[in-house]
Amino acid sequence: xxxxxxxxxxxxxxxxxxxxxxxSFTDSAIYNLQWFRQDPxxxxxxxxxxxxxxxxxxxxxxxxxxxxSSGRSTLYIAASQPGxxxxxxxxxxxxxxxxxxxxxxxxxxxx
Amino acid sequence: GAGVSxxxxxxxxxxxxxxxxxxxxxxxxxxxxxxxxxxxxxxxxLTYFQNEAQLDKSGLPSDRFFAERPEGSVSTLKIxxxxxxxxxxxxxxxxxxxxxxxxxxxxxxxxxxxx
Numbered sequence: 001x002x003x004x005x006x007x008x009x010x011x012x013x014x015x016x017x018x019x020x021x022x023x024s025f026t027d028s029a030i031y032n033l034q035w036f037r038q039d040p041x042x043x044x045x046x047x048x049x050x051x052x053x054x055x056x057x058x059x060x061x062x063x064x065x066x067x068x069s070s071g072r073s074t075l076y077i078a079a080s081q082p083g084x085x086x087x088x089x090x091x092x093x094x095x096x097x098x099x100x101x102x103x104x105x106x107x108x109x110x111x
Numbered sequence: 112g113a114g115v116s117x118x119x120x121x122x123x124x125x126x127x128x129x130x131x132x133x134x135x136x137x138x139x140x141x142x143x144x145x146x147x148x149x150x151x152x153x154x155x156x157l158t159y160f161q162n163e164a165q166l167d168k169s170g171l172p173s174d175r176f177f178a179e180r181p182e183g184s185v186s187t188l189k190i191x192x193x194x195x196x197x198x199x200x201x202x203x204x205x206x207x208x209x210x211x212x213x214x215x216x217x218x219x220x221x222x223x224x225x226x
Contacts, residue, residue, distance in 0.1 A: 004153070031211040031212075032211065032212070034214065034215065036217075041219075041222075042219050042220075043115070043117075043202055043204075043217035043218050043219040043220050044154070044202070044204075044215075044217040045217070046214045046215060046216065049214050051212065089153055089154075091153070091215075093211055095211070096142075096209050096210075096211055097142070097144070097159035097161075097166060097167050097209075098156060098159075098167075099144075099156065099215070100156075101153030101154050101155070102153050103151065103152050103153045104153060
């Protein structure tokens with residue numbers, strides 16, 4: 001069974017810092033990897049989706065990379081803002097109907 | 112609709128009661144997923160529909176859990192004889208097609224508390 005791990009579990013940084021969130025998975029046979037943001041009491045919002053054939057995706061201040069062979073992905077957030085405070089989850093898609101999620105990294109950006 | 116809508120937002124049930132959770136996916140979305148999220152954990156797969164067909168229910172924890180999507184749009188997750196361990200957030204997600212390239216769009220979830 002696919003295992004997805006996210007490190008660190010929690011992170012607190014001052015506003016303006018660049019930061020990296022890590023996601024690792026045990027089985028490289030994936031279709032894609034998706035990064036989500038979850039605000040307290042809310043559902044998940046898709047941030048970036050990287051297909052298995054891609055190395056990275058960018059959206060604004062966010063950049064996600066994928067190294068499928070080593071089972072790793074990183075989410076880079078540039079110039080962090082207090083509004084970025086949320087839990088960030090990664091999920092790998094292993095077939096048409098199965099996603100495996102990590103437990104998330106809870107980010108706090110202090111003003 | 113503009114997004115995936117779930118109701119109720121919160122549900123408190125006494126142990127042994129039956130509950131029904133509703134999901135309205137984005138209009139036209141073929142695929143619909145139910146997930147269970149325990150506090151501090153990532154979502155765990157429960158079941159998957161392609162239109163009205165339930166193609167995978169391998170994640171349903173027991174036969175007390177039942178899901179349907181009779182007309183290929185709205186879906187209901189029913190839990191019979193609720194137990195305390197059923198307390199969790201139940202998330203619904205949809206995607207436009209069954210292609211593996213599609214993004215998932217999530218609702219805000221139903222937080223179920225079983226007393």
